Amino acid sequence: MQPTIRPAEQFDVRRGNLSVALRRLREAGPRSRARLAEETGLTKATVSVLVADLVQRGLLREVGPPENRGSGRPAVDYELHDRVYGIGAEVSVDYLSVTVLDLRGEVRARKRVGYDVPRAEREATLDALSQLVRETTSEVPGRPAGLTLAAPGNVNPGTGRVDYAPLIGWYDAPVAAPLADRLVDQLGDAALRVEVENDVKLAAIAEHALGAAAGTADLAYLSGEMGVGAGVIAAGRLVRGTRGHAGEIGHLPLNPAPAPCACGRTGCWETMVGLGALLSLAADPDDPVHDPQRDLEERLAVIVQRARAGDRRTLSTLEQVATGLGLGASVLINMMNPAVLVLGGYFAVLGDYLLDGVRREIADRVVAADADGCRVELSRLGFDAAALGGAYAALDRVFTDPTVVPI
Amino acid sequence: MQPTIRPAEQFDVRRGNLSVALRRLREAGPRSRARLAEETGLTKATVSVLVADLVQRGLLREVGPPENRGSGRPAVDYELHDRVYGIGAEVSVDYLSVTVLDLRGEVRARKRVGYDVPRAEREATLDALSQLVRETTSEVPGRPAGLTLAAPGNVNPGTGRVDYAPLIGWYDAPVAAPLADRLVDQLGDAALRVEVENDVKLAAIAEHALGAAAGTADLAYLSGEMGVGAGVIAAGRLVRGTRGHAGEIGHLPLNPAPAPCACGRTGCWETMVGLGALLSLAADPDDPVHDPQRDLEERLAVIVQRARAGDRRTLSTLEQVATGLGLGASVLINMMNPAVLVLGGYFAVLGDYLLDGVRREIADRVVAADADGCRVELSRLGFDAAALGGAYAALDRVFTDPTVVPI
DNA sequence: GCAGTTTGTTGACCCGTTGAACTATCTAGG
DNA sequence: CCTAGATAGTTCAACGGGTCAACAAACTGC
Structure with missing residues (x-):
């Protein structure tokens, strides 16, 4: 202990x-x-x-x-100095991205590329990723202090492995070491340390360090994607769990309707507030917002537009999702007692239409009076939050122990 | 951060x-x-x-x-040395108790008294408690390193206050300082530091330090009383939350049946697995196990006896509670990824009849395969776990910084 | 140009760990 | 009985690092 x-x-x-x-x-x-x-x-x-x-x-x-x-x-x-930087990289379902953050907290470079190669081909993906890292850092003078890769799914930072990431088809896959091998040549720096972490947890770190919850020691972050994930920081430390798998909140059995979930169970919280749930409530199957070819941000913009235009079905969907979101959020607040709850992912994009409902439900559901003082905020970091958090985490090593950078 | x-x-x-x-x-x-x-x-x-x-x-x-x-x-x-000890005290619904633990980890004294004075009379309760502390420590040679008081409800150790403890009628009550004042005369030791903490959290500390989860950095503890509370230790540190209120797990909205809960809501997890739920499922209203005058341990012994005798209603009740318990436990496991889940309070007493069902449900509900390796264990520390954890916490200060004990 | 003020440096001192040499105290074997 | 070998513990000079106080440096204002 x-x-x-x-x-x-x-x-x-x-x-x-x-x-x-x-x-x-x-x-x-x-x-x-x-x-x-x-x-x-x-x-x-x-x-x-x-x-x-x-x-x-x-x-x-x-x-x-x-x-x-x-x-x-x-x-x-x-x-x-601005010549030392951290690198955050992200592998997602349909893109790779890299963010470079210098010691001063300024984003020095940012790149994002669509990436549709079958994800099971991990070697190819890591090649593409390290290529993107090289391109992005080539624009930034100075030297890297470390790199953190964000991956969607269960990640064990202790072993440097991705344990289970069905979205990208990585299962029990060593990642940190292979990526480090590729980058040693490219960046030629022995100080470069490569780590892997779950994307939502890194986004939570970003919110904690640079975002809506800056300066708070206890925060919870909820990210709405196809699934829903949570990242919790307690007393200034990220809660990882024994294998790094903490934060699996998407499958809370909260839905009284036995809606089928992708995990094979029914009634999971994701079936109330996941992106799939939102879209199928908001639009008929032939509606263009369902088109997986189109960019997600565009599709969400359509929803926002409809809401702004006062479309009843859209508004009632958002109301319903807000209530479901508040329900699950109250679980997090009751269990972790954060000072701030940050909503990210698509929740942040639609936040203006969700926030009231979420706050109302939380006020009802949190046991302590007045939601126990927990503020609810929208993320303002955008979809690059995970990479940003990764870059920050890499730099944080330096702040904790400046001697990791050799003289 | x-x-x-x-x-x-x-x-x-x-x-x-x-x-x-x-x-x-x-x-x-x-x-x-x-x-x-x-x-x-x-x-x-x-x-x-x-x-x-x-x-x-x-x-x-x-x-x-x-x-x-x-x-x-x-x-x-x-x-x-065995001459330095920590004191754990507990105020509960119907008793006061004190445990004295020496540096070596041995319980040196233990006292427990029934206590039925109206709890709103806080001054009287603190008087009785400090009296009990004096009696208990008088038998133990040496000097105290500190005292931790366990209280049922929302406690803020930072402020030394009990924020909300309906079971004993304490609301926004300063406790640490008044208790310290009383004990300064009695124990005459400037080194004595008095703190307050939630009872379930202290029980979690006890399990972590001396109990079923000894040596594990990540554990979750679930205590079954009238309500249900959780204590979580992540990476070796107790998760307290910003106001110390973390662990409010009893009111998870998990019950598909809209059973009314004492908190005014319906469908709370407590209505499935709290002691009240167990008893009302297991026995008709006129059954002696409902008699609040009788000692709780006796009443539970009756249930155990019936189960052992193969009583169908009792067994099916236990099966039902086990399933509900596993359902809520899986939430904790998914969110915190502990290496061990310890069941305490009445769950431990009836554990032999619950464990299989709990494990089965957890295996079904935890997203990661094989329950993510989380062991489920029964507490063996008994009803004094909270006081024991309090004594341990008081001693832990000494182990972390031995210079708190003057030469 | 001198008094007043703030920044930064210097050097003696103290605290605490290290490493190596040394002392203390045992057993085993001739 | 004596000596070699082994293990336990102490002593002491050296070193790293922080503190404190004195002092030097570099400005403003009168």
């Missing part, structure tokens, strides 16, 4: 304080060493040493020229 | 290594300094210093006389 039983040494102190300085600069923006000392509680002497170390590692740089502030010696401010 | 931004100092290294040594002795039992050095990776020199420090704090003692092992200088073994 305790963290690993490993002796502490002097160097851990240094490591920790490097991290303190770096994180302070991330949170509070560029500032002088004197100010950093005051704010972190470290002495000026120590901060000078730490900052020099971080500069040598390429994580910090002087922001010149020195600035006068009224009286006294002008301060030299330091800021996070 | 990162842990508190606090600079690290030399002393943190010492603190961490004291903790490493102490925890190793807890895990692996008495041993010599040389062996400790070998096993922890610390040098013999450091271990000698650390052990001397821990002895001075009263946390360790020599286990004499020195033992010869074949050849070489005989080793002096050290062991955890």
Whole structure:
């Protein structure tokens, strides 16, 4: 139950304080060493040493020229360097995408390509993906701190494997190592660490770090796709479960109607609020919104348009989905007591039409009064949230332990 | 999201290594300094210093006389001292209880008294409780490291308050501070820290530390009482939620029949598997098992007896409850991916008759194959699990940071 | 150009771990 | 009985890292 039983040494102190300085600069923006000392509680002497170390590692740089502030010696401010970046990649049902995020939290490059090769051909997919990574990073000067691949399905980050991802046809598949092998040549950096994680969990990390729930230690994220997945961050840490499979919320047996689910069971929550449920409630089978050839965002735009035009069937469908969504959301809130619930995926796209109903249902269903103070927010990160979270996670290693970047 | 931004100092290294040594002795039992050095990776020199420090704090003692092992200088073994203990206290619907656990993990004293004073009289209850603490600890030589009070309902350990506990009539009630005030005189120890926590969460801690799930980093605990509560430990940490209210699982809307629940809603999971549901399914209203005057354990013993005798109604009730229990348990497993699910409270008492049904339903309902490897176990800690977990939690502070005990 | 103010550096000191040499205490075997 | 070998534990110089206080550097304002 305790963290690993490993002796502490002097160097851990240094490591920790490097991290303190770096994180302070991330949170509070560029500032002088004197100010950093005051704010972190470290002495000026120590901060000078730490900052020099971080500069040598390429994580910090002087922001010149020195600035006068009224009286006294002008301060030299330091800021996070933009030449170290994290890479987030995503394999999805019908596209591959890569996002590059620098230390300062700015997206430096973003690419997305349609990809329709049969997914069972994993080697080919990994080839295409590493190709896309190379293209995307070639535009960005600097060096990568790591890469996280987002995959839809059950992922075990501990083993670097995708355990079960029917959408892309990957079953018990080693992924982190093969991808790392491909990229070692391309990026030629021993520091590059490759990890795999579930897409919804990474989106939750993105919301936690950069999105609607920034600054909150306890949040839940719900993503509406064909299925529904959850990502939970509790006390600032992602809840993974023993095999990394936590968050399988789509098959909660909540539907009183025994609607058949893709999983073979009936009455799963997905049959109330999954994309399939929404579409079949909202439109007859021959309606173009069902056409799987058309882009999903376009099809959703049609729904939004109809709702805006006051179409009764669309509005009543959205009302119904909102109620179902609130029902499942209340389960999450009762069990995890998050400070914020973020709705992502297609829920965010249709959010304006869902939010009232969701909030109403949550208020009814959450046991503690006033929904236990849980805010409900829409994701504003778009469909690249998972890749963004992956890039952030890769960078986070650096913030936790700046010494992973060699001098 | 990162842990508190606090600079690290030399002393943190010492603190961490004291903790490493102490925890190793807890895990692996008495041993010599040389062996400790070998096993922890610390040098013999450091271990000698650390052990001397821990002895001075009263946390360790020599286990004499020195033992010869074949050849070489005989080793002096050290062991955890039994003169430092943690106190767990519990306020329940109809009793107060106190458990005293020493550093070595041995229960040194245990008291439980029926208590029927109207619970709204919080002052009187706290008086009675502190009286019971004094009585219980008076039998145990040594000094307390802390006390954790278990309460049924929503507890916010951060504020030391019980937010909502209808069973005992405490609403938005400050508890930790008033109890600490009472005990400062009685125990006369400035080191005594008093905290409050939800009873089911503390029982989960007990299972994690000393019970059926010992050694597992990810576990879920389900307690069957009048209601049903859950406690989840993820990656070795208790999931509390932003206000400490996590684990409200009793009101999952899982019951297809719209049975009325005490919370005012219908169809809550409690209406399928709560004690009330079990009893009303198992026996007519005039059956003595319904008599609230009789001791709960006795009434459950009657049920067990009938089941053992092959009573059809009892057996079919248990089958039905088992299925309902498995249904809700599968929600927990899908969402949290624990390595172990522990059933406590009345579920454990009737466990022999529930386990098969629960496991069957879980196998059906958990999305990942083979229930995702989640073991289902019965608690063996009995009804004092919460107090035991409280005592353990109080002690855990010492293991995490031995310097909280002054020299 | 000097007082006042703020930034940053320097060096003595303290704390804590390391590593190697050394001491202590046993058994086994001649 | 004595010595070699083995294992336990201590001592001490060295080193890394943070602190504190003094001081140097570089500005403004009068």
